[in-house]
Amino acid sequence: MTNLEQMGQNAQSAAFELGQLGTKKKNTALLNMANALVVNTEKIIEANKEDVENAKKNGIKKAMIDRLLLTPDRINDMSDGLRQVMDLEDPIGKIDRGWQTATGLDITQERVPLGVIGMIYEARPNVTVDAAGLCFKAGNAVILRGGKEAINSNIILSEVLRQALKDSDIDPNAVQLIDDVSHETAQKMMELTDYIDVLIPRGSGKFIKMVVNKAKVPIIETGAGNCHIYVDKDADLEKALKIIINAKVQRPSVCNAAEKVILHKDIANEFLPDLYDALRANNVEVRGDVLAKAIEPDIIPATEEDWGTEYDDYIIAIKVVDSIDDAIKHINKYNTKHSESIITENYTASRKFMKQIDAAVVYTNASTRFTDGQQFGFGAEIGISTQKLHARGPMGANELTTTKYLVQGDGQIRH
Known part of the structure; x- marks a missing residue:
């Protein structure tokens, strides 16, 4: 038996135990985990420093190092996230619906854990x-496999969480970390169908596509x-400027950062110079189509590749369109079904955009940066699902469950 298979068996055993735990015991353990993070802040930061230094030596770009960096504030945020998860309604045992059939069977559909979740x-x-x-x-056990860039941070974090579980008299194998960051081990994890019920990848588009193709x-x-x-042509331009700068600049390396701006032609001449100046003042490289460049000559010409690219960096591309229909058509062609926003004071335009855009989250007059489990009130998130089956959008605890039917009879047989 390989180490991964042993981890899988341990996870299944822990998952069975978790499925039987009451809400009070789970919440006590979550509080212990949250407190343990704060208590061990210095150890966590020390391990993280090694990862950050290695990343700098390996030439990893600044925006990606920001993703990697842990500070006391960020550790406090992670701890607060666990406390928010603790305060959430327990999804396990929740009844989605119930009814009685013509034959007298009482049927209820109840929420149950998925089982063992793999995170890569x-x-x-x-x-x-x-x-x-x-x-x-x-109520799920989890097997974690992080990237090599964060291995020291992940090891100490998992150790702290496991010890908190142990101190809570819960099987620490509810949380396991694969510390072998080789591609071979990652591939084996993606094939562990006897033990892992579902695999959730988080990372760049390229990384996720690789996992989808190989798992x-x-x-x-x-x-x-x-x-x-x-x-839109009916946008409040002051509002638009504030939203775009926030969506692009606050954390450009994350998946809900804005990568493209589409301008209606009726406001482009007035708005684009101010937008360009504000973006450049925040060190954002600005690319654009022919119409955008005609208004602001210093814009770098955009290529066809730009429209489908997630930059994860201080880069943005701008396109000028004739109508809201053209904007919707362009977005639906090039987007990744994640988050899209319209800035407009026109209710009809807002409803049209929100109805016709194909994405997990669609906004009116707000930054795309709000697509986040914590911001949505889920405490934290396992990721933003961009697919349509099982779950879509920020995934909280409820999205990490499935259902089963409980059928109560009184001697019925089928004729």
């Missing part, structure tokens, strides 16, 4: 904590974010 992700150590907390709340375990696809903001 890149250089974001906060995923280790978010995934562990949400999976645990929903034999069922996948919930998450995360690639080629997100657009469309500024």
Whole structure:
């Protein structure tokens, strides 16, 4: 038996135990996990420093190092996230619906854990904590496989969480980390169909596509974010400027950052110079189509490849369109079904955009940066599902469950 198979067996055993736990015991354990993170802040930061230094030596770009970096504030945020998960309604045992059949059978559809969840992700150590907390709340064991860039951070975080579980008299194998970051081990994990019920990848579009193509375990696809903001002819331009800068600049390396801006031609001449100046003042490289460049000559010409690219960096591309219909058509062609936003004071335009855009989350007059489990009130998130089966959008504890039917009879037989 390989080490991965042993981990799988341990996870199944832990998952059975978790499925029987009451809400009070789960919440006590989550509180212990949250407190343990804060208590061990210095150890966590020390391990993280090694990862950050290695990333700098390997020439990883600044925006990606920001994803990797842990600070006392970020550790506190992760701890707060676990406390928010603790305060959420327990989805396990929740009745979705119930009815009685003509034959007198009482049928209820009840929420149950998925079982064992595999998380495979890149250089974001906060995923280790978010995934562990949400999976645990929903009664699932989790096997974590983070990227090599964050290995030291992930090891200490998983050790802290496991010890907190042990101190709570719960099987620590509810949370396990694969510390072998080789591609071979990752591939074996993706084929562990006897033990892992579902695999959730988080990372770049390229990374997620690789997992989707290679995995034999069922996948919930998450995360690639080629997100657009469309500024309508009836937009409040002051509002639009504030939203675009926030969506692009606050954290450009994350999947809900804006990568493209679409401008209606009627406001482009007035708005684009101000937008360009504001973006450049925030060190954002601005690319654009022929019409955008005609208004602002310093814009770098955009290529066809730009329209489908998730930059994860201080880069944005701008397109000028004739109508809202053209904007919708362009976005639906190039987006990754993640998050899209319209800036407009026209209710009819807003409803048209929100109805016709094909994405997990569609906004009116708000930054795409709000597509986040914590911002949605889920405490944390396991990822942003961009597919349509099982779950879509930010995935909290409820999305980490499935259902089963409980049927109560009184001697009925079928004729």
